[in-house]
Amino acid sequence: MSPILFELLLRSIWETVLMTAASGLISLVFGLPLGLALISTERGGIAESLWVNRVLGAVINGFRSVPFIILLVALIPLTRLIVGTSIGTWAAIVPLSIAATPYYARIAEVSLREVDHGLIEAARAMGGNRWTIIREVLVPEALPGIVAGFTVTLVTLIGASAMAGAIGAGGLGDLAIRYGYQRFETSVMIAVVIVLIVLVCGIQWVGDRLVARLDRR
Amino acid sequence: MNQHFTATAEASGQADAPPQDVVRLVDLKRRFGATAALDGISLTVRKGEILGIIGRSGAGKSTLIRCLNGLERPDSGEVVIEGREISRLGERDLQPLRRRIGMIFQHFNLLSAKTVEDNVALPLKIEGRPKAERLARAAELLDLVGLSEKAKAYPASLSGGQKQRVGIARALAARPALLLSDEATSALDPETTRSILALLRDINRQLGLTILLITHEMEVIRSIADRVAVIDAGRIVEEGPVWSVFADPRSDVTRSLLGAIRPRLPAELSARLLPAAGAETILRVDVAGEAARGPLLSDLAAIVPGPFRLVHGGIDHVQQQPVGTLFLSVPGSDARHLAEVITFLKTRQARVEVLGHVADSV
Numbered sequence: 294m295s296p297i298l299f300e301l302l303l304r305s306i307w308e309t310v311l312m313t314a315a316s317g318l319i320s321l322v323f324g325l326p327l328g329l330a331l332i333s334t335e336r337g338g339i340a341e342s343l344w345v346n347r348v349l350g351a352v353i354n355g356f357r358s359v360p361f362i363i364l365l366v367a368l369i370p371l372t373r374l375i376v377g378t379s380i381g382t383w384a385a386i387v388p389l390s391i392a393a394t395p396y397y398a399r400i401a402e403v404s405l406r407e408v409d410h411g412l413i414e415a416a417r418a419m420g421g422n423r424w425t426i427i428r429e430v431l432v433p434e435a436l437p438g439i440v441a442g443f444t445v446t447l448v449t450l451i452g453a454s455a456m457a458g459a460i461g462a463g464g465l466g467d468l469a470i471r472y473g474y475q476r477f478e479t480s481v482m483i484a485v486v487i488v489l490i491v492l493v494c495g496i497q498w499v500g501d502r503l504v505a506r507l508d509r510r
Numbered sequence: 511m512n513q514h515f516t517a518t519a520e521a522s523g524q525a526d527a528p529p530q531d532v533v534r535l536v537d538l539k540r541r542f543g544a545t546a547a548l549d550g551i552s553l554t555v556r557k558g559e560i561l562g563i564i565g566r567s568g569a570g571k572s573t574l575i576r577c578l579n580g581l582e583r584p585d586s587g588e589v590v591i592e593g594r595e596i597s598r599l600g601e602r603d604l605q606p607l608r609r610r611i612g613m614i615f616q617h618f619n620l621l622s623a624k625t626v627e628d629n630v631a632l633p634l635k636i637e638g639r640p641k642a643e644r645l646a647r648a649a650e651l652l653d654l655v656g657l658s659e660k661a662k663a664y665p666a667s668l669s670g671g672q673k674q675r676v677g678i679a680r681a682l683a684a685r686p687a688l689l690l691s692d693e694a695t696s697a698l699d700p701e702t703t704r705s706i707l708a709l710l711r712d713i714n715r716q717l718g719l720t721i722l723l724i725t726h727e728m729e730v731i732r733s734i735a736d737r738v739a740v741i742d743a744g745r746i747v748e749e750g751p752v753w754s755v756f757a758d759p760r761s762d763v764t765r766s767l768l769g770a771i772r773p774r775l776p777a778e779l780s781a782r783l784l785p786a787a788g789a790e791t792i793l794r795v796d797v798a799g800e801a802a803r804g805p806l807l808s809d810l811a812a813i814v815p816g817p818f819r820l821v822h823g824g825i826d827h828v829q830q831q832p833v834g835t836l837f838l839s840v841p842g843s844d845a846r847h848l849a850e851v852i853t854f855l856k857t858r859q860a861r862v863e864v865l866g867h868v869a870d871s872v
Contacts, residue, residue, distance in 0.1 A: 409617075409619070411615060411617055411619040412619050412621060414581060414615075414619065415613070415615065415619035416632075416636075417581060417608070418579055418581060418608055418611070418613040418690075419608065419609065419613075419632060419633040419636050419680075419684070420604075420605040420606060420607070420608035420609035420633070420636055420637070420684075421605070421636045422601075422602075422605055425636050429621070429624075429632060429635070429636075430621060433621065433623035433624065434621060434622060434623050436623060507623075509622050509623055509664040509665075509666055510622045510666055
């Protein structure tokens with residue numbers, strides 16, 4: 294592999310890491326509260342409100358049912374509004390975040406729902422309010438699942454970020470298509486695949502270790 | 511509802527100043543669909559007492575106990591806690607009230623992500639107490655329940671009995687006026703159950719804490735309760751001091767709940783009982799209080815000449831009161847002798863029941 298290609302590979306790695314980390318963080322910041330809102334508003338939840346629950350569920354399902362490549366294009370006006378351009382790594386972070394947030398919200402919802410209802414009742418019996426229940430019971434008790442779900446989301450985002458090459462976002466997927474596939478640079482293709490495997494394994498390893506440390510059950 | 515005689519039991523409780531009611535329930539009703547979980551419950555819990563509520567599963571016990579801290583709302587009726595009607599209060603007004611009421615649970619409900627001391631300190635954190643005070647109080651309570659060395663452990667590493675001790679410490683953290691126990695020993699083995707009940711008894715005596723517990727086990731009532739209320743199909747069918755309910759159960763539900771811990775005629779003998787006369791007649795004799803203290807059997811032998819045999823049974827002690835059930839066998843050939851035996855026993859305040867007859871000697 295030529296030094297130029299190698300430099301290109303390094304840059305692509307950075308772009309992929311940036312896209313994944315930024316949109317992952319955003320999906321965590323918005324997805325977790327969304328997941329909490331989903332379980333709190335459902336029947337028997339701590340802030341039962343069935344119509345809010347239905348609306349939230351419908352919006353989440355709506356976003357989740359649109360294929361990412363279409364979302365990428367459909368969100369171009371919004372991206373331009375937020376980032377100022379619809380091309381490049383930063384521009385890709387907008388659709389990636391919007392796709393990952395509802396995805397992560399559903400994963401968080403599953404972990405949060407698994408918290409034993411008896412614990413919520415115990416917190417209520419102690420005189421705790423909703424915020425207490427969220428802060429002292431729901432989130433800490435579901436934390437292993439919340440972290441494991443975040444790991445899954447990050448790995449999914451690495452895959453999705455490859456598609457963002459379609460709007461000139463760069464990244465490893467873009468590199469693999471333009472050099473590895475279209476220019477028959479097999480070494481680039483192999484290097485990209487190896488880097489992706491290392492990235493995914495690394496994220497999964499860190500996630501698993503973190504879950505093991507957090508899980509006191 | 512059957513009211514039991516209360517003379518002797520009152521003496522062991524508070525004899526002077528009229529006891530203040532911590533809880534007063536008035537005609538509480540709650541329906542779930544077609545079934546009435548609570549069908550007009552009226553009940554008081556006096557300051558400093560341990561009131562046990564017993565019933566089969568589905569009798570309405572859980573709904574009842576949850577009405578006391580507003581986790582469940584009655585359809586109608588009053589829930590008065592320390593003089594304040596709470597059944598119409600909103601969630602926000604219930605929160606400070608719930609801090610006056612500790613609760614322990616069948617499955618402990620400890621937070622797995624928190625250490626033992628953080629679990630115990632949680633009610634104080636909810637109250638907004640400073641951290642130093644919380645940890646000091648947690649240490650004090652863990653000492654009380656004998657788990658000081660587990661302060662930094664996580665609940666997953668504890669045994670069931672230890673978990674319930676943590677649950678009790680947590681329930682006491684905010685210095686409640688009332689402790690609710692929701693089947694607190696039902697998930698524990700008999701030995702651990704005994705130690706947890708002894709702990710609750712100690713806490714009741716040391717701190718003067720009022721305890722309301724629900725259970726389906728008479729043994730729990732017998733070990734620690736001062737008074738018992740028997741609930742069935744959402745109604746209280748019987749209520750009174752524990753020893754008097756044990757001595758003289760009035761309802762079938764009570765009798766069946768008592769069945770396991772009261773003496774019963776051995777199965778092979780009861781299988782041989784005949785309704786018609788036989789060689790021997792089997793009597794069931796229930797005695798309690800004063801009647802059980804006297805020399806009942808020797809007096810019987812001295813005053814009513816003729817043979818009788820003790821087949822089964824004995825005298826038990828409930829709340830320091832003798833409560834006994836004796837099964838006597840009297841020859842069935844002499845009807846007058848049998849009548850004299852029964853009459854004598856009745857003059858000694860014993861309850862006598864002819865269970866049946868056996869063809870040949872037992």
